[in-house]
Amino acid sequence: MIQGYDPRTGEPAGDPVPETAGAEVDAIAEAAAAACGPWEQAGPAGRAAALEAVAAALDGAAAELVAVADTETALGTARLTGEVARATGQLRHFAAAAADGGYADAVVSQGGDGVPGLHRVNRPIGPVAVFAASNFPFAFSVAGNDTASALAAGCPVVVKAHEGHPRTSVLTARIVAEALAGAGAPAGTFAVVYGVDAGVRLLRHPAIAAAGFTGSSRGGLALAAICAQRPVPIPFFGELGSVNPVVILPGAAAARPGEIAAGYAASLTLGFGQFCTNPGLLFAPASGDRLLPAIAAAVQASAGGPMLTARIHDSFAAAIAELGARPDVSELAEGQPGEGPWSATPEVFQVGLAEFAAGLPGLAQERFGPVGLVITYELVADLLPVLARLGGNLAGVVHADGTSAADMYLARQVTDVLARTVGRVVFNGWPTGVAVTSAQHHGGPWPASTAPAYTSVGAAAIRRWLVPVAYQDFPAQLLPAALSPGG
Amino acid sequence: MIQGYDPRTGEPAGDPVPETAGAEVDAIAEAAAAACGPWEQAGPAGRAAALEAVAAALDGAAAELVAVADTETALGTARLTGEVARATGQLRHFAAAAADGGYADAVVSQGGDGVPGLHRVNRPIGPVAVFAASNFPFAFSVAGNDTASALAAGCPVVVKAHEGHPRTSVLTARIVAEALAGAGAPAGTFAVVYGVDAGVRLLRHPAIAAAGFTGSSRGGLALAAICAQRPVPIPFFGELGSVNPVVILPGAAAARPGEIAAGYAASLTLGFGQFCTNPGLLFAPASGDRLLPAIAAAVQASAGGPMLTARIHDSFAAAIAELGARPDVSELAEGQPGEGPWSATPEVFQVGLAEFAAGLPGLAQERFGPVGLVITYELVADLLPVLARLGGNLAGVVHADGTSAADMYLARQVTDVLARTVGRVVFNGWPTGVAVTSAQHHGGPWPASTAPAYTSVGAAAIRRWLVPVAYQDFPAQLLPAALSPGG
Numbered sequence: 001m002i003q004g005y006d007p008r009t010g011e012p013a014g015d016p017v018p019e020t021a022g023a024e025v026d027a028i029a030e031a032a033a034a035a036c037g038p039w040e041q042a043g044p045a046g047r048a049a050a051l052e053a054v055a056a057a058l059d060g061a062a063a064e065l066v067a068v069a070d071t072e073t074a075l076g077t078a079r080l081t082g083e084v085a086r087a088t089g090q091l092r093h094f095a096a097a098a099a100d101g102g103y104a105d106a107v108v109s110q111g112g113d114g115v116p117g118l119h120r121v122n123r124p125i126g127p128v129a130v131f132a133a134s135n136f137p138f139a140f141s142v143a144g145n146d147t148a149s150a151l152a153a154g155c156p157v158v159v160k161a162h163e164g165h166p167r168t169s170v171l172t173a174r175i176v177a178e179a180l181a182g183a184g185a186p187a188g189t190f191a192v193v194y195g196v197d198a199g200v201r202l203l204r205h206p207a208i209a210a211a212g213f214t215g216s217s218r219g220g221l222a223l224a225a226i227c228a229q230r231p232v233p234i235p236f237f238g239e240l241g242s243v244n245p246v247v248i249l250p251g252a253a254a255a256r257p258g259e260i261a262a263g264y265a266a267s268l269t270l271g272f273g274q275f276c277t278n279p280g281l282l283f284a285p286a287s288g289d290r291l292l293p294a295i296a297a298a299v300q301a302s303a304g305g306p307m308l309t310a311r312i313h314d315s316f317a318a319a320i321a322e323l324g325a326r327p328d329v330s331e332l333a334e335g336q337p338g339e340g341p342w343s344a345t346p347e348v349f350q351v352g353l354a355e356f357a358a359g360l361p362g363l364a365q366e367r368f369g370p371v372g373l374v375i376t377y378e379l380v381a382d383l384l385p386v387l388a389r390l391g392g393n394l395a396g397v398v399h400a401d402g403t404s405a406a407d408m409y410l411a412r413q414v415t416d417v418l419a420r421t422v423g424r425v426v427f428n429g430w431p432t433g434v435a436v437t438s439a440q441h442h443g444g445p446w447p448a449s450t451a452p453a454y455t456s457v458g459a460a461a462i463r464r465w466l467v468p469v470a471y472q473d474f475p476a477q478l479l480p481a482a483l484s485p486g487g
Numbered sequence: 488m489i490q491g492y493d494p495r496t497g498e499p500a501g502d503p504v505p506e507t508a509g510a511e512v513d514a515i516a517e518a519a520a521a522a523c524g525p526w527e528q529a530g531p532a533g534r535a536a537a538l539e540a541v542a543a544a545l546d547g548a549a550a551e552l553v554a555v556a557d558t559e560t561a562l563g564t565a566r567l568t569g570e571v572a573r574a575t576g577q578l579r580h581f582a583a584a585a586a587d588g589g590y591a592d593a594v595v596s597q598g599g600d601g602v603p604g605l606h607r608v609n610r611p612i613g614p615v616a617v618f619a620a621s622n623f624p625f626a627f628s629v630a631g632n633d634t635a636s637a638l639a640a641g642c643p644v645v646v647k648a649h650e651g652h653p654r655t656s657v658l659t660a661r662i663v664a665e666a667l668a669g670a671g672a673p674a675g676t677f678a679v680v681y682g683v684d685a686g687v688r689l690l691r692h693p694a695i696a697a698a699g700f701t702g703s704s705r706g707g708l709a710l711a712a713i714c715a716q717r718p719v720p721i722p723f724f725g726e727l728g729s730v731n732p733v734v735i736l737p738g739a740a741a742a743r744p745g746e747i748a749a750g751y752a753a754s755l756t757l758g759f760g761q762f763c764t765n766p767g768l769l770f771a772p773a774s775g776d777r778l779l780p781a782i783a784a785a786v787q788a789s790a791g792g793p794m795l796t797a798r799i800h801d802s803f804a805a806a807i808a809e810l811g812a813r814p815d816v817s818e819l820a821e822g823q824p825g826e827g828p829w830s831a832t833p834e835v836f837q838v839g840l841a842e843f844a845a846g847l848p849g850l851a852q853e854r855f856g857p858v859g860l861v862i863t864y865e866l867v868a869d870l871l872p873v874l875a876r877l878g879g880n881l882a883g884v885v886h887a888d889g890t891s892a893a894d895m896y897l898a899r900q901v902t903d904v905l906a907r908t909v910g911r912v913v914f915n916g917w918p919t920g921v922a923v924t925s926a927q928h929h930g931g932p933w934p935a936s937t938a939p940a941y942t943s944v945g946a947a948a949i950r951r952w953l954v955p956v957a958y959q960d961f962p963a964q965l966l967p968a969a970l971s972p973g974g
Contacts, residue, residue, distance in 0.1 A: 037903075107947075109924035116916065118926035120947075123906065125939065228715055232878070232933050235940070391719070402962060412965055415958075416524075419610065419967070424957040427965065429603065437596035439605035441957035446719050452612065452954045453722070460594075460607075460955075467939045468947075470911040470928035471902075475889060478899055478914065480906070 002166040002194055007074035007306035010341040014071065017166035019195030025202050031188030032127035032156035033207035038186035040124050040154040043481065044098045047152055050183035051095035055088040057179035058143060058172070065171060069137045072165040074306040074340075075271060080137070086436070087138040090145055090457075093436050094152035097459040103153065103466065104482040116473045119483045122466035124154030125235070126209025129202050131223065133214035134164040134308050135274040141165070142172040142192055145456050146212035146237075151190070153465035158208070159192045160199035164309050169194070204230060210465060213238040214276070214456065217366070217447050224450050237464045238450035239443065241366035242394040243280030244422075244431040245387060247414050249380070251401030252428070253288030260399060261294035264372070265302045267430035269335065269346050272305045273370030274312070277395050277431040280367060283353075283383055286376040295348065295374065296333035304338035304345040307369060313342040316369035320347055323371070328355040329363075332374055346370035353377040357386045364390050380410045387417045392445025392452065395431035396422035421445055423455070489653040489681055494561035494793035497828040501558065504653035506682030512689050518675030519614035519643035520694035525673035527611050527641040530968065531585045534639060537670035538582035542575035544666035545630060545659070552658060556624045559652040561793040561827075562758060567624070573923070574625040577632055577944075580923050581639035584946040590640065590953065591969045603960045606970045609953035611641030612722070613696025616689050618710065620701035621651040621795050622761040628652070629659040629679055632943050633699035633724075638677070640952035645695070646679045647686035651796050656681070686710075691717060697952060700725040701763070701943065704853070704934050711937050724951045725937035726930065728853035729881040730767030731909075731918040732874060734901050736867070738888030739915070740775030747886060748781035751859070752789045754917035756822065756833050759792045760857030761799070764882050764918040767854060770840075770870055773863040782835065782861065783820035791825035791832040794856060800829040803856035807834055810858070815842040816850075819861055833857035840864040844873045851877050867897045874904045879932025879939065882918035883909035908932055910942070 001016035020028075042050070058065065066080040073080070097103055104122050111117030128150040133140040140146070142159050150157045161169035173192040180190050193202055203211055203226050211227055211234065213220050220238035227236040248260060267279050284291050307313040323329050328351055335346030347370070356363050356375045363373065377383040396418035400411040411427075418425050423444030424434075434442050440458030443449040449456075454464050471479055488503035507515075529537070545552065553567040560567070584590055591609050598604030615637040619628040626632065629646050637644045648656035660679040667677050680689055690698055690713050698714055698721065700707050707725035714723040735747060754766050771778050794800040810816050815838055822833030834857070843850050843862045850860065864870040883905035887898040898914075905912050910931030911921075921929050927945030930936040936943075941951050958966055 036907075107926040109922070109926035111922065111924070115922050115924065116913075116920070118911075118922060118924055118928075120926040120928050126907075224715070228711070233937070234933075235938070408962075408964065415961075415965055419956045419958075420523075420613075423955070424605075424959055425961070426603075426959040427961045429960055433603070435596070435598065435602050435605060435959075437598070437602065437605055439594040439596035439607040439957060441605075441607050441955040443955070445954070446721075450720070451722070453950070455955065458596075463940070467932070468910070468928040468930070468942065469906045470926060471906075472911055472913040472922075473916055474902075474912070474914045475895075477895065478902055 002163050004072040004166045006071050007308060007342045008340045010310065014167050017170055017194055020193040020198040022201055025193050025198050026205060028158055028191045028193060029127065029202060029205040029207040032158050032191065035156040035186045035188030036124065036126055039156055039189050042185065044101045047154060048095040048099035050180055050185045051091045051098065051148060051151060053183040054143065054176050054179040055091040057175050058084060059088050061175050065168065068171055069165060069168040072168055073137050073308055079271065083136060083138045087143055090139065090436055091143065091148045093459065094148040094462060097462055098152035101482065103462045106483055118470050118472055119474060119479055120468050120470040121480060121482045123469050125465050125467050126155060127207050128155045128157050128465055129208045129211040130157055130159045131199060131211065131213040131215065132159055132162040132169065134162050135271065137165040137168045140214045142169050143176050145461055149461040150465045153462045155465045156189045158202055160202060161192050161194050166194060200226065203227060206232065208234060210235045211237065212464065217241040220450060236450055237454055237456065239276065239456045240447050240449060242276050242448045243364055243366050244277055244393050244395045245281040245283065245390055246279045246397040246431070247283045247383070248285065248288065248291065248399045249407045249410050250285040250287055251404035251407030252399040253285050253291040255401045257288065257290040257294045260291060261298040263430055264295060265298035267432045268372045269302045269370045270432050272307060272344055274308060274368060275432050277434060279397070279431050280372060281364060282372060282374045284374055284376055286378050292332065292374065299333035299335050299346055299348045302335040302346045304335055304343050304370065306338060306340045306342045307344050310342055312368060313344060316344050316367070316371065319367035320371055323349050328359060344369045348372040348374060350374045350376065353382060353386060360389055361391065380413065384413060384417050387414065390421055392448040393422045394442060394444045394448045395424045395426060397426040397429065397431055399428050423448060489650050491559040491653045493558050494795060494829045495827045497797065501654050504657055504681055507680040507685040509688055512680050512685050513692060515645055515678045515680060516614065516689060516692040516694040519645050519678065522643040522673045522675030523611065523613055526643055526676050529672065531588045534641060535582040535586035537667055537672045538578045538585065538635060538638060540670040541630065541663050541666040542578035544662050545571060546575050548662050552625070552655065555658050556652060556655040559655055560624050560795055566758065570623060570625045574630055577626065577923055578630065578635045580946065581635040581949060584949055585639040588969065590949045593970055605957050605959055606961060606966055607955050607957040608967060608969045609955050612952050612954050613642060614694050615642045615644050615952055616695045616698040617644055617646045618686060618698065618700040618702065619646055619649040619656065621649050621799070622758065624652045624655045627701045629656050630663050632948055636948040637952045640949045642952045643676045645689055647689060648679050648681050653681065687713065690714060693719065695721060697722045698724065699943070699951065704728040707937060723937055724941055724943065726763065726943045727934050727936060729763050729935045730851055730853050731764055731880050731882045732768045732770065732877055733766045733884040733918070734770045734870070735772065735775070735778065735886045736894045736897050737772040737774055738891035738894030739886040740772050740778040742888045744775065744777040744781045747778060748785040750917055751782060752785035754919045755859045756789045756857045757919050759794060759831055761795060761855060762919050764921060766884070766918050767859060768851060769859060769861045771861055771863055773865050779819065779861065786820035786822050786833055786835045789822040789833045791822055791830050791857065793825060793827045793829045794831050797829055799855060800831060803831050803854070803858065806854035807858055810836050815846060831856045835859040835861060837861045837863065840869060840873060847876055848878065867900065871900060871904050874901065877908055879935040880909040881929060881931045881935045882911045882913060884913040884916065884918055886915050910935060
């Protein structure tokens, strides 16, 4: 049984949810395989309509969904209401991408002169296993980005629910399944399994053709290894850990210390720091004598709160203790404690650039929660090689004074280094907040993701679930619909 | 030392080539890392010009290249001359793709209304390790598709030469390096290492960001595991084994048995069967009483010849012996023997559909060389589920009588099944011969390749060496050239 807990009290939240038995996992995977043909044949318009129906159904049940999720995550009504809207917005974004059809990447080489003609088009890869995340019970969970993009691509989906919000998952699954059925989606197009064993069995099932995952590096690595070691290996798209370095240039630190400090504290403590885009590392000029006090003040005014699970809380506490015990690191500021047994108090530490560089890679590891490390540097020329040594990250940020030629010169240098190791570079902003638009890239080099060419947010996320097929010298009547003149 | 051999005699061909020492491998990898920035900054036009220069230099040295390669591969002057032209054609194809710039996949989401603006563009992933193939000493070797596509993408390349043609590799490497240097490519843009140990050390070097491979499933699996187990895992693009099923429908078998038999025998024995697109399995209607005798006659008239290496010859001999010893398989025809100790004689075996299905997956495994298995079926309805059980393949073929409604109805059914398990479906043709055009897809589900979304031939092959970066709310002056209005 999978028991959800109320992070505000540490007590059980509602009835437990049964784990999915092995035979049932197998039946679900086989039903997904059987749904491949019909779901592909539903076509872009049919799949778009079904995704729109799912979005509408979730919007209609938003109040109920938020209430259940709040008891299991303590993320609060405002955040969770916004997240349901984000999830349904994503479903509509992928519905539009499916209807547009550009994802098919249809290409024709005419041939002639002894060269054969070729029509190439993307087709759905097959049933997709989706491993839901703890920290987004809607946007990266049962009806999140992976599910929406795979369904849009024409792939049946089997979600492995996250243990942190089982009842939210059951309710979401019921709404999604009913909406899909109502929209005419074939049986087997969508299902959810519960429990770690069920998830592993699912991933090993021969019917599963690809997998998506959002979560820790350790969990992602274990699942990636299972995918690679199957008799038939399958692609695994994992979005893993990230520390998202933020560089404050001297001009920016001098021009707007208060704004930067407030923005940093807000980004660091958003969702109690439980974002993969949390700004874990901030590089500040040692010369900026107004920035660090402003950061300290902003962090001191910030509030802690309950972490999603006991395990996340314990990991956070261990990370804080480890940083606090280091002789090369000092505490810069501590925020206000939250309530309940799993609460995390925001905390920011400080270290010099040379000590930070000497402490790599350990000092740059992800610490999930509202904990930041401020690294003070003297010269950007010294900072650049240290930035280049950081592992891959989902996002990186540079803050510059746009009116300062010196800052903009340095900003180009910092951007050049960041662009080699992060998936998204932000100018004068913060890494949290991932826009759901076509140009988005939410991914990055290892360990930010296991597949650096792919994004898990935005229309391009659909590409993870597609494989090309080329048709050589085919008569028009035998080409698939996406390649037919009237298709 | 790496000693090449003349397959016609089994004797050493020329002087041996020294293996690359570990320290030299490291220096080469570090030089490649240092070349990343300058080679990217050479820009699409600069890289295109350099690739054109390489193509021109290889064309100019074609006679010398062919002469050396013939002593090491025995593929013959005509084939090798054609292959040099193919390789230089590929270099020009990727030069054009680079110059076009579409590979950058630049996408802009304007943002507004609280949503940030995003510019996304593909950038080179970093230094690429290329593992050359035995069976294409030019087109999939030192200056082959992987090298050309990675250089076009803006990635420095380090090739691990194949042991089967060391002197061809040395000569090609010298010509490529000189042409690149003459075109202004930075030092470190291109190098070749020799020896298995050097290849493994290269793959483990932290500077290497991705790898390409063409060869056996066993070799590819071993290298894929090394990539996955690095402290920083990297993408591995392996093009592995394939049996490329060919389905002859009843109408086609009745209408043109002689043409099909001749085409099959030619495809099966092309390059003495040493193609990854070799038609290893042919499904023929049991009713087609003229097709099988025609195939037998065509194969009997075909000539064998020397295999590339002693190991390939031995594997071929073992595969023939294993098939010949099976009680469920009979010999259909044997061709004319070739000369020399490593020669392979074309051979085709025959088995019924039920016996074939019972013998899966073993009977569908790749047998490298001029050996085919003809599977006779009674009904296409019985054939379809067997086709669906085959593993992934680079190509599949359906032969139909285009004037027969019954054949075309069956062709659609066969195509639907093949399109789920092969990268390229051919109508009324043969799997050998891979056109270098934009719509090509030379890949396929496992075990045809380790990355089913990617091709190793055609302009899309460049995508293997690119990763996206998104720029959020960036001022125009800081965007990379590919995203700048004047870029």
